[in-house]
Amino acid sequence: MINLTVNEQPVTVPEGTTILQAVRAAGVELPTLCFHEGLAPYGACRLCMVSIAAPRHALVASCAYPVEEGLAVETNSPEAVSARRLALEFLLSRCPQSEVIQEMAAQEGVTASRFGTPPPERAEELCVLCGLCVRVCREAIGAAAIGFIGRGMERRVGTPFDIQAATCIGCGACAEICPTKAIKIEDRGNKRILHTWHTTVELHKCPQCGKLFAPEPMAFLGEMFPEIEEQWALCPECRRARTAQQWVEQRFTSPA
């Protein structure tokens, strides 16, 4: 076990825990956008930054930083607060239409951005490039149907060539995990239309054997990603072959 302090309050957590988890264990709130328990740390949005005062001085992204013995974490140091505010102010100027971002920014006292508005072609932008959709599709589902396209300010998420993604199974995990509701999905008859991905999928093809069947909740997925429980399932036969228990074990014994 590792001992540290969060805002001067002592906390003890198991080794390998992130600072973010320790902060939350201490009952302190911190905003996050790109973090999800079921996925590898990513450290991109920079909302969760905290100061560590000892053993050395630094500003770190808490979601990706493993705890160390004797760490003194401060979530409200001037640097941490200003880093968070500026990140939200910039995200607000990137996605002025996003209610989620508006609310998160307001929580930090940011109600308007000094950094301008997006160009007309991106006026409706909701995506904050947290990468959760790309990562859940790849790391958790294994379909790897979507990815990042381009780099820098041009970076966006999408399917190869911006056309129907052959490997998309229509699970909807991406849309569910998206913190800003940027991914548009619609069920119409026996079709699921993933507008953002230019992809239409028939309901519901088993990813293991390919058989069509009606979607039903899946217990083990629900534990890991409660939000996609109703969206995705193997067909009953395949599910039997590969139980929830097996999967959970695999997840925790093999390095991500």
Added chain:
Amino acid sequence: MKVCSRSDLETLRAKGLSTLYPSRLKVSVGMATCGLATGAAAVYDTLRDEALQRELDLMLVATGCLGYCQQEPLVEVRMPGRDRVLYARMTADRARELIAALAEGNLPTEGALAIIPEEKEPPAGSKPAGGLPRLNELPFYARQRKIILRNCGLIDPTSIEEYIAQGGYEAMAHALLDLTPEQVIDEVLRAGLRGRGGAGFPTGRKWQVCHDAPGQPKYVICNGDEGDPGAYMDRTVLESDPHSVIEGLTIAGYAIGAHEGYIYVRDEYPLAVERVTQAVARAQELGLLGENILESGFDFNITIVRGAGAFVCGEETALISSIEGGLGEPRPKPPFPAISGLWGKPTVINNVKTLATVPVIINRGAGWYAAIGTENNAGTVVFSLVGRVANTGLVEVPLGLTLREMIEGIGGGGLNGKAVKAVQTGGPSGGCLPARLFDLPISYETLTQAGSIMGSGGMVVMDENTCMVDVARYFIGFTMAESCGKCTPCREGTHYMYEILTRIVEGKGTPEDLDLLEEVARWVKMASLCGLGQTAPNPVLSTLRYFHDEYEAHVEEKRCPAGVCRALIRLAIVPDLCNGCGLCRRECPAGAISGEKKKPHTINPELCTRCRICYDVCPVGAIEIVR
């Protein structure tokens, strides 16, 4: 042939010596990328054809870069028993004359830069030909100390024998046959070698961590991405002395227990890729790479990966991801690559120059190396001295030399005698230091304290014709374009800083913009995920600190003191000076200049794009920049 022992190495060494110091006439042409850029290929062809025609028996070889790029194309002539003579700025015509003279048995002094004294027993009483200075007496070379560049320009980079003749692969043999991995690490640690890729992390310590880390297999990677736009140290080493890097990488692999190495080479360096590929193949052929090297029981192989044009891939975690087939996207550290790197395994990643230094340390000992340079800053660094400086080139100096000795001594001061205003070190991650700080000794710590960084060796000199606001905007434009876009501060922040700086150079900036610029710069530096974002603001912060007056002139007076920012200048022809030659009219890309032959010309300000091409071409200096 397979090299199985030290005596096999001796055989190759003898062969190398016979081509390095042949008993017949030898002419070497510097054919690294710089030389080629100024016509070395045509010189080479002329030398060959002319010699053939005159039936002159000569050994013609292509070598690498001697570092004095200002004087390229460089040609070196060695007559048996005499000191070598170095000819500068060679042209095809002069090459023809040279061969004619050589055919007569003469070593002309005309156009000669210096002589290179023969290390191999110069005959007693030999005098430098024609009173020429020795190469190491030229101001450009006098303060230099060549360790990393020890072979560059002196050997044929495609000849492993010549590398061996210079003592190459001796260190590898010593490490593999006589030393334990722990002893190798200890030697490097005690030498005080610090990473030459920029951050200056102690190399021995990095190796130690990786050596101790659990997990197999382990990997070593040579970082040859050299992303700094305006620097070419690593290219030169890879092109001119590829085996030094291969030997260093192999020793690193032995030290940490890795059997697989990678050399990641920047895409824009096709010749370096070619040379390294060829060198690895040759080492493999001779058994200096592969299984059971020198019958030591140690196996080691090297794969070459060619980058694809992304500055961020120089960052170690991005480079690793790029090798794995992913995006060049950095990930948070810890864990550091020495613990979890390529494919999640312990991995050491070192710069080209760091690795090229390793064999010398093993050969000559930690104590010898540690005595060079200063306390905590041992050894030598290579700088590519470029920009508005008289002598451009590749320079290797002991740490602790001052910036002034570097720029005024070795560099010979500003271009065309102009006063130097600033120097930029560390490329897009570094800062601009003003002339008044030139007495600072060069070390990792002093440069960082002053607001720049040592970096990998870029050193760009600037004078009164360089606008510091424009330079800051240039660098932010670069990092903005090279940001991978993963994290918010770097992606959004560099973009916004670029917007502000653009407003300022267009004369639309306000004093509040300067405050906002600084606020955003500090945040990007503090909050970005990887080194790219964390250092991207340095050019802005350092110019705001040292050249605030230039920002003020742009913002408050709408004036660009250096006469660079297009929106703030105007070009005009002084009628009394113009002789009506019409050159400017022909060269103006906007068709903005008109006038009759032999009559003063005029510039139409409506059409003029302020590119200043006319200003450059006017033979009589009749065009002025109105600020």
Added chain:
Amino acid sequence: MPLIPQPPPPAGGALLARLHAINAEYGYLPEEELRRAAEELGVPLSQVYSAATFYAAFSFQPRGRHTIHVCLGTACYIRGGEKLLEKLESTLGVRPGETTDDRAFTVETVHCVGSCSMSPVMRVDGDTYGRLRADLLPRILRKYREQEAGGVSDEGM
């Protein structure tokens, strides 16, 4: 471990090497070739496409017969690389990234080709030209035009 089992990753550097090979053969990355690369290397297509759009070395547009890279690295920028670009733009009538109508030249910018001591520098295909000035460009372009016309130019720079 994802729900859908994944093939083993490709060998180190294999994807980049493949993309280079395709780009060298076609001058750009045709969709079909990217799909085939994904299949043969066992890499998700999304990953291949991400890499293809991330790196500056790859293009999705066919190029002209000669590619001109004007260096805008620091050393070249400080010594007037932009002027070369501007002259080239007006001479050829194209902007960076574009190809002339006769498909002879594609103009690109590059951040350093490692010949900074010779700045400003430009690269045409594999040839690097250093210590340039705007008024020297027409001669260089002519050399490539003449080569195409079948004539041999011995105009070494």
